[in-house]
Amino acid sequence: MSLREIWSGRRGKRTGAASPTSRSGTGRAGSGPVVQMTGICMDFPGGRALDEVSLTLHAGEVHALMGGNGAGKSTLIKVLTGVHAAADGQIVVDGRSRTFSGPADAESAGVTAAYQETFLCTNLSIGENVMLGHEIRGLLGIDWVRTRQRAGSVLAELGIDDLDPRLPLSGLSPASQQLVSIARAMVSAPRVLVLDEPTSSLEAGETARLFQVLDRLRSQGVAIVFVSHFLEQVYTISDRMTVLRDGRVVGEFLTRQVERAELISTMMGSSLQALQEIGSQRRDHRVEPSDQPWYRAIAVAQQGALEEVDLEIYGGEVVGLAGLRGSGRSTLGRLLSGASRSDSGTVEIGGQAIRLHSPAHGLAHRLAFAGERRRHAGLIEELTVRQNVLLALQAMRGWRTPVARGEVDALLGHLLERLDLDAGAADATVGELSGGNQQKVLLARWLAIRPRLLVLDEPTRSMDVAAKVHVQAQVAALAREGVSVVFISSELDEVVRLSDRIVVLKDREVIGEISNGPGLSVDTIVEMIAADRDEF
Amino acid sequence: MSTTTQQPQRRLLTSLADTIRSFVSGSRLLRLNAAAMPTAAALLIFVVLVTFGQVQYGGIVELGTISSLFINNAYLIILAVGMTFVILTGGIDLSVGSVVALSSVAGVMLANAGVNPWIAVLVMIAIGTVMGLLAGVLVDRFDVQPFIATLATMFLARGLASMLSTTPERLEADSAILGIATRLTIYDGPGVNDLVVPPSVIIAILTVVVAYVVLHRTRTGRTAYALGASEQSARLMGLPVARTRVLVYVISGSLAGLAAVTYTARLGSAQNVTGIGWELNAIAAVVIGGTLLTGGAGYVLGSLIGALVIALMNLLIIRDGSIPPESTTIITGGMLLVFVLLQRLVIARRRKG
Numbered sequence: 001m002s003l004r005e006i007w008s009g010r011r012g013k014r015t016g017a018a019s020p021t022s023r024s025g026t027g028r029a030g031s032g033p034v035v036q037m038t039g040i041c042m043d044f045p046g047g048r049a050l051d052e053v054s055l056t057l058h059a060g061e062v063h064a065l066m067g068g069n070g071a072g073k074s075t076l077i078k079v080l081t082g083v084h085a086a087a088d089g090q091i092v093v094d095g096r097s098r099t100f101s102g103p104a105d106a107e108s109a110g111v112t113a114a115y116q117e118t119f120l121c122t123n124l125s126i127g128e129n130v131m132l133g134h135e136i137r138g139l140l141g142i143d144w145v146r147t148r149q150r151a152g153s154v155l156a157e158l159g160i161d162d163l164d165p166r167l168p169l170s171g172l173s174p175a176s177q178q179l180v181s182i183a184r185a186m187v188s189a190p191r192v193l194v195l196d197e198p199t200s201s202l203e204a205g206e207t208a209r210l211f212q213v214l215d216r217l218r219s220q221g222v223a224i225v226f227v228s229h230f231l232e233q234v235y236t237i238s239d240r241m242t243v244l245r246d247g248r249v250v251g252e253f254l255t256r257q258v259e260r261a262e263l264i265s266t267m268m269g270s271s272l273q274a275l276q277e278i279g280s281q282r283r284d285h286r287v288e289p290s291d292q293p294w295y296r297a298i299a300v301a302q303q304g305a306l307e308e309v310d311l312e313i314y315g316g317e318v319v320g321l322a323g324l325r326g327s328g329r330s331t332l333g334r335l336l337s338g339a340s341r342s343d344s345g346t347v348e349i350g351g352q353a354i355r356l357h358s359p360a361h362g363l364a365h366r367l368a369f370a371g372e373r374r375r376h377a378g379l380i381e382e383l384t385v386r387q388n389v390l391l392a393l394q395a396m397r398g399w400r401t402p403v404a405r406g407e408v409d410a411l412l413g414h415l416l417e418r419l420d421l422d423a424g425a426a427d428a429t430v431g432e433l434s435g436g437n438q439q440k441v442l443l444a445r446w447l448a449i450r451p452r453l454l455v456l457d458e459p460t461r462s463m464d465v466a467a468k469v470h471v472q473a474q475v476a477a478l479a480r481e482g483v484s485v486v487f488i489s490s491e492l493d494e495v496v497r498l499s500d501r502i503v504v505l506k507d508r509e510v511i512g513e514i515s516n517g518p519g520l521s522v523d524t525i526v527e528m529i530a531a532d533r534d535e536f
Numbered sequence: 537m538s539t540t541t542q543q544p545q546r547r548l549l550t551s552l553a554d555t556i557r558s559f560v561s562g563s564r565l566l567r568l569n570a571a572a573m574p575t576a577a578a579l580l581i582f583v584v585l586v587t588f589g590q591v592q593y594g595g596i597v598e599l600g601t602i603s604s605l606f607i608n609n610a611y612l613i614i615l616a617v618g619m620t621f622v623i624l625t626g627g628i629d630l631s632v633g634s635v636v637a638l639s640s641v642a643g644v645m646l647a648n649a650g651v652n653p654w655i656a657v658l659v660m661i662a663i664g665t666v667m668g669l670l671a672g673v674l675v676d677r678f679d680v681q682p683f684i685a686t687l688a689t690m691f692l693a694r695g696l697a698s699m700l701s702t703t704p705e706r707l708e709a710d711s712a713i714l715g716i717a718t719r720l721t722i723y724d725g726p727g728v729n730d731l732v733v734p735p736s737v738i739i740a741i742l743t744v745v746v747a748y749v750v751l752h753r754t755r756t757g758r759t760a761y762a763l764g765a766s767e768q769s770a771r772l773m774g775l776p777v778a779r780t781r782v783l784v785y786v787i788s789g790s791l792a793g794l795a796a797v798t799y800t801a802r803l804g805s806a807q808n809v810t811g812i813g814w815e816l817n818a819i820a821a822v823v824i825g826g827t828l829l830t831g832g833a834g835y836v837l838g839s840l841i842g843a844l845v846i847a848l849m850n851l852l853i854i855r856d857g858s859i860p861p862e863s864t865t866i867i868t869g870g871m872l873l874v875f876v877l878l879q880r881l882v883i884a885r886r887r888k889g
């Protein structure tokens with residue numbers, strides 16, 4: 001398998017379907033840049049986040065902002081829209097020097113953004129989240145009928161017209177919420193549209209749809225900033241790119257003029273060989289399990305989310321769950337670990353049925369679930385990384401057994417190194433970390449309790465290419481140590497590469513189980529899902 | 537309550553929960569908007585409370601009783617409306633009771649000193665506005681916890697009221713302010729059973745209506761809801777966070793001033809110890825009405841119902857007559873607890889399907 005394939009997020013072939021037909025915008029003649037940021041510096045209490053950064057956006061172009069986790073992409077975006085105040089530097093919009101006081105101010109100049117972390121209000125309806133601050137007003141105040149219609153039409157453009165805008169946002173999947181936040185950024189018809197990792201939880205089809213919309217906006221002369229760790233997507237949609245590393249600009253390219261390998265090494269600052277080496281620690285398949293499965297789930301199910309499933313798990317085995325979103329793969333992962341309570345069936349460990357009614361029960365048996373949504377998956381943003389890891393340990397051991405500080409430190413040092421996080425990160429509060437680094441801490445938290453079964457739901461989301469390789473190497477290392485891992489990812493090639501066995505789900509049912517081997521590829525699974533027809 | 541009535545009462549409670557549950561699950565509108573459920577539950581429980589009172593003691597569903605319920609509690613309704621704004625944003629306003637005291641003492645003294653009564657009324661409201669503004673600025677600009685900021689303004693207002701006077705200040709009998717509480721008989725029923733609506737009640741109802749419009753039909757109102765969900769989100773969405781946060785305290789303060797006007801007009805006098813604990817009644821009304829103390833969800837109509845529930849409970853305790861006065865607060869507290877638990881029950885069952 002080539003490195004290029006390893007790094008491309010989703011496979012080129014499928015995202016390729018969304019490939020733009022025109023690249024009309026590139027280098028529009030006669031018009032100056034819409035936005036020109038020069039010499040931007042920005043400091044956080046923890047240190048300098050941006051150092052003399054420049055960014056130039058042209059009308060009718062998609063500009064990719066590239067860089068590893070913590071490079072400063074999100075920070076730069078927030079400086080542009082006035083969320084953060086720059087310590088130094090100049091922002092020129094349409095030839096006028098501007099300093100926006102906040103997102104509202106930026107918006108009045110035609111600059112809007114969909115931020116990386118969800119910034120929606122779960123207590124309000126879908127439609128309101130799109131329209132807050134832009135509600136259409138009539139004689140009697142807000143005209144809700146027209147406001148909802150407007151929200152509905154923007155959402156329809158992005159392909160989610162099946163949702164009633166009056167429904168509460170809280171019921172939506174992460175992907176739909178992501179689309180809602182993109183819709184929100186689009187609703188005021190901006191001239192500069194900034195999307196910070198807009199596709200991180202989208203599926204291929206949704207991404208393709210988004211790219212169609214971006215294509216159209218580009219041809220209408222909108223300047224678009226696009227951030228993603230999926231290189232294939234960046235190559236598909238962008239015209240130009242700026243690469244950041246450690247808060248500095250390390251490269252500016254026309255997308256068609258830069259090779260992937262060059263881009264990766266510019267971004268990561270390390271040579272390809274170094275990454276390749278880590279990549280090679282991932283093991284090649286696959287030990288056929290010989291002894292008895294230690295874990296057995298019998299007829300677990302959740303009403304409306306998953307039909308009855310039987311699954312046996314062996315020690316040191318990586319079981320991949322493949323399927324589209326909504327196929328029930330996350331539900332299965334939650335049921336296996338006790339994160340959700342099964343409506344039926346039993347779970348046996350070593351032949352003994354166990355009580356698995358809550359995450360605490362799961363933890364007591366060292367079954368851990370590392371979930372998809374950071375905010376809800378057990379990271380407390382106000383606490384430091386150390387405290388978060390400590391909490392996980394303490395929760396598992398029970399509150400009566402104190403955990404020694406030295407022990408935590410040793411463990412933490414080990415974990416940070418394993419996940420390629422800076423040692424200084426231990427005392428940073430989680431909220432201060434970049435999106436991708438928060439994801440790493442979440443993983444560290446679960447690794448700390450040394451689980452017997454670790455369910456990873458989209459563990460590499462928002463991670464940069466190097467971190468992905470690291471995490472994959474970690475999973476392999478865990479399996480070598482005898483931990484059973486259930487690995488859930490939308491990136492099928494990741495699943496194929498890591499798993500000993502792949503359980504394929506579709507429409508809330510398991511449709512098959514394949515033992516991994518040299519003949520197996522992503523296409524096998526795609527075909528399997530496509531071929532499975534409902535018999536009734 | 538005598539022991540013989542306890543059994544049917546318990547049965548009543550369970551069947552009550554069932555009724556509410558079936559009502560709630562049947563409504564399409566409510567399914568769309570889960571946030572409305574606590575308020576709907578409050579409404580139903582209120583109706584049942586009325587029915588219970590009528591069956592047990594009689595004379596509840598009568599124009600006279602309903603009129604006096606509103607007349608005696610106009611101030612509480614107004615306070616609860618103001619408190620709703622603050623709580624929706626995730627804040628709290630502990631100062632309203634003291635502001636009522638300050639505002640009414642100052643108003644009565646001004647009127648008695650010969651100031652035009654309508655000017656005095658405006659000053660009363662303005663005192664509330666200023667106290668609210670102070671709290672709002674403390675919360676927003678100086679990042680003081682709402683609890684602490686309004687605790688400070690609570691002591692400040694109470695202190696100022698005591699500095700003005702420590703004895704009851706009586707309005708002159710011919711003061712125009714008393715007109716706000718004039719009992720206008722709208723419908724002359726048999727005996728004392730008339731529908732009586734003084735301007736103060738109209739003011740209270742208008743307050744509710746205006747607040748509803750502001751909260752549901754203006755961007756400011758929607759920003760208040762967004763703030764209650766997450767301040768950071770509201771900021772990233774580009775909503776006017778600072779302005780709205782100050783504004784809700786200004787609204788609450790001003791309405792406390794308005795409440796002082798209606799209360800003083802009804803009583804004809806003012807004292808520096810008026811309104812002790814009223815902020816808690818207002819908070820209770822808001823919570824009973826289904827607004828979450830953490831902010832972001834609730835309805836001002838619920839707060840109206842909440843205020844009426846509290847008023848009705850007090851009325852029922854008086855009607856019962858057998859309850860020793862010392863234990864009324866225990867009963868009020870206990871009933872509040874039952875009420876809120878019942879609400880949780882309804883909602884929890886509904887969630888499970």
Ligand SMILES: Nc1ncnc2c1ncn2[C@@H]1O[C@H](COP(=O)(O)OP(=O)(O)OP(=O)(O)O)[C@@H](O)[C@H]1O
Nearest residue numbers: 044049069070071072073074075432433434435436
């Ligand atoms: N609120 C904050 N307080 C303190 N430091 C912060 C804060 N937000 C970001 N940082 C720091 O600024 C640096 C840049 O972070 P930023 O979020 O911009 O990275 P990023 O390029 O968006 O990364 P990712 O790909 O993981 O999203 C990081 O070192 C991060 O720890």
Ligand SMILES: [Mg+2]
Nearest residue numbers: 074116434435
């Ligand atoms: Mg980021």
